Amino acid sequence: MKSIVSDLLAEQAQVDAVLDGLPESVWNSPSANCEWTIKQELQHVAAFDYAAVRMIGGGFTCVNGVSDVEFGHDAIYTPTAFGHLTGAETMTWWREQRSRLAVTFLDTDPKARIPWAPGLPMSAKSLASARLMELWAHSVDIYDALGLDPVVKDRIVSTLFLSWQARPNAYRINGLELPDTPLYLSVTLPSGELWNRGEPDAANRISGTARDWALVAVRRRNWMDTDLEVVGDEARRFAGIVQTFAGEASSVAPPKNPR
Structure with a gap:
């Protein structure tokens, strides 16, 4: 604490x-x-x-x-x-x-x-x-x-933690079932240290900077407008609905650079 x-x-x-x-x-x-x-x-x-x-x-x-x-x-x-x-x-x-x-x-x-x-x-x-x-x-x-x-400092790990911890709720508030599909999240903190969650050998993967993922997770950026690498249908779906805070599903701006 x-x-x-x-x-x-x-x-x-x-x-x-x-x-x-x-x-x-x-x-x-x-x-x-x-x-x-x-x-x-x-x-x-x-x-x-x-x-x-x-x-x-x-x-x-x-x-x-x-x-x-x-x-x-x-x-x-x-x-x-x-x-x-x-x-x-x-x-x-x-x-x-x-x-x-x-x-x-x-x-x-x-x-x-x-x-x-x-x-x-x-x-x-x-x-x-x-x-x-x-x-x-x-x-x-x-x-x-x-x-x-x-x-963005290394203390952003609290936001990263909630992005993963609240994953079931993100699916629930969007009317979706949490799938069994393995997923791996790996982002780089400002210090250069890696922060990881999930299964390293998963085909569905999200990687990039902690800054980009945190901005997406608090619904301030569309993941397509960041430098995140999002591989696999399930990874793309999660990146589109991730939400660190409670309440109803929050919208995010349409991508300026769809991909």
Whole structure:
């Protein structure tokens, strides 16, 4: 747990450095998500950092229960109670929530079961990975809006882990059965180290950089617009539906370079 929390703190500091001091006009400009402003991206992250602390504390059976009762949300989970905050105020609020979250994770048994989404409980350790993944996913929207390259460090392994761990759910939410077809995922971390899952001799294979696969897994890029090598019908299908986060199946932009 300490390692994941350390990674989470590092990612938070990275995003903080990008956002700190932005003028209000930029905070209120559209993010690459298009449905949210940059400020709303961070408010969503902060609200669900808060919700994670409440879920660990008990009393709720689903994270949506926290949002329904304590801060409200619209159809796309914009936390409605905080719309009046300025960008600077949003930063202060996020800093408070993320600090509480880190302390809570460190005080929690990593194996404790947290009932996050309906039918998808997870360990506290996996929830910490999920908070890191969600922060990185929304930071990609912010980086894209600001014309910056997404920052990818070796701590992206939390997102890679969830891309594989959540594979059964990705098929389920798309109305598909998880096949028995062997699959191998092998990507290169920024450090040059390989991160692998699956069966090395599988005919269906996905390989490339951790950056490309992570962008695909959080539904921010179409795999056909990356340099990933995706071999085999089942590998192509998985690359098209992979999703690291809970909820309904999320769409991704049509490929600019179909292949």
